[in-house]
Amino acid sequence: MYRPQRAIVLILCLMACTSAYCLEVTDVNFPIRDGGVVTFSHNKHLQTPAIGDNCNICHEHFFKTKRIRPVTMAEMARGRSCGGCHNGRRAFPLSDCGKCHPTRDLTFKIPGGDQVLFSHTPHTSRFRCTDCHTRIYGYGRAQRPVSMDEMGRGRSCGACHGQSAFSLFSCNRCHQKSYDASYRVVPTGPVTFSHGPHAKLPGCGACHPHLFNKGKNRPSSMMEMEKGRSCGACHTGRRAFDLNDCSRCHMAGKIVMKVKGSTPVTFPHAPHTAKYGCTDCHPRLFRLGYVKQRGITMEQMDQGKSCGACHDDTTAFNTRFNCHRCHDM
Structure with a gap:
């Protein structure tokens, strides 16, 4: 056999032997309890100068x-x-957890229709x-909700916000929408309070917690408001309408009032x-009121x-x- 032919045969044999030892490397996904899915990329590691193509660096010492x-x-x-x-x-x-563990935005539903979006980024x-983890928060979804009062005492977000980050009373920085609150007033019917126009003018801190605590508050009468309680702190005719x-x-x-022996009478407040x-x-x-x-x-x-x-x-x-x-005739 001529030498060139021998060389070709030798090369083919070497290629066949080499291919027998080639392994397909793929990404490996590890589902982590309370920590999402961690994806390990073989290719990224094999491309680093410290490892090169030497699989034994890891698979003989750390991983079988x-x-x-x-x-x-x-x-x-x-x-x-x-x-x-x-x-x-x-x-x-x-400790550089985000390099391996996925972080995502979290949405917390708040009673009353509001929701808070927490962004890890x-x-x-x-x-x-x-x-934050695990000193302030455990991993995963099974976390007990924390109230604003607890945050004010340093729990949860309150560990930083109000000390090394913006105040807890900058409500619209976290709360995505301000909901309307409806108060059942027996004499005059329901009163709807809209957070929207109030939050834009003085800000949340002007009312909370100076005038209103977070959450449910004891109702205030008009007489108490006239003494500066509740809405009466601002609605004096100077800072806001009287x-x-x-x-x-x-x-x-x-x-609509029923009239004995005649047709009903409709009283319109508007004019x-x-x-x-x-x-x-x-x-x-x-x-006042719907009482008879x-x-x-x-x-x-x-x-x-009366009308007379x-x-x-x-x-x-x-x-x-x-x-x-x-x-009504």
């Missing part, structure tokens, strides 16, 4: 090629498994994972509140009672000869 027992982070910290290299000298330290860019401007908060709609204040009628002429009022006769109105206090043909049209203006 067959299935092995999972290793904890505590064991890695003692040099087992990944900890053999990831010690901060040969490779990045184990701005936190891991400034702090280490061990600054408490006497009742219709700004209290619902004033149409009231009256456009010209007069609520206190012009309440409670001097009419008690004592019936008033036309004769009593002629004497200045204004409907006297001087201040407003006369009740006696303008029946169709009130009675």
Whole structure:
């Protein structure tokens, strides 16, 4: 056999022998309890100068090629498994958790329809994972919800926010939406409080916790508000509209009154509140509320009672000869 032919045969034999020892390397996924899925890339490690293509560096010392027992982070910290290299000298330290463990945004549902979005990204860019885990938070979803009161005492987010980060009272930095709160007021019907316009002007800290605690509060009467409690701290006519401007908060709609021996009467608040204040009628002429009022006769109105206090043909049209203006005919 000629020498060139021998050389070709030898090369083919070497290629066949080499291919017999080639192994396909793939990414390996490790599901971690409470820590997501960690993906180990063989290719990234084989491309590092310290390892090159020498698989034995890891597979003779740290990992057997067959299935092995999972290793904890505590064991890695003692040099087992990944900890053999990831010690901060040969490779990045184990405390750099985000390099291996996936971090994601977390959404917390808050009673009342609100929700808080927690993003790991701005936190891991400034702090280490061990600054929070597990001293402040355990790993995983099974965490007990923490109230704002507890945060104010240094629990959960309160360990940093209010001390080394923005205040807990910068509510809109975390809370994605401010919800409307509805208060059931027996005399006048429900009052709806909208956080939106209030949060834009003075800010959350102007009311919480100086005037209102987080969560459910004891109802305050109008008399208490007039003494500066609750809404009355601002609604004085100077900082915000006066408490006497009742219709700004209290619902004033149409009231249908049944009349014995005649057709019903519909009383519309709108044309009256456009010209007069609520206190012009309440409670001097009419008690507040949906409680049943004592019936008033036309004769009593002629004497200045009830509607007759204004409907006297001087201040407003006369009740006696303008029946169709009130009675549904």
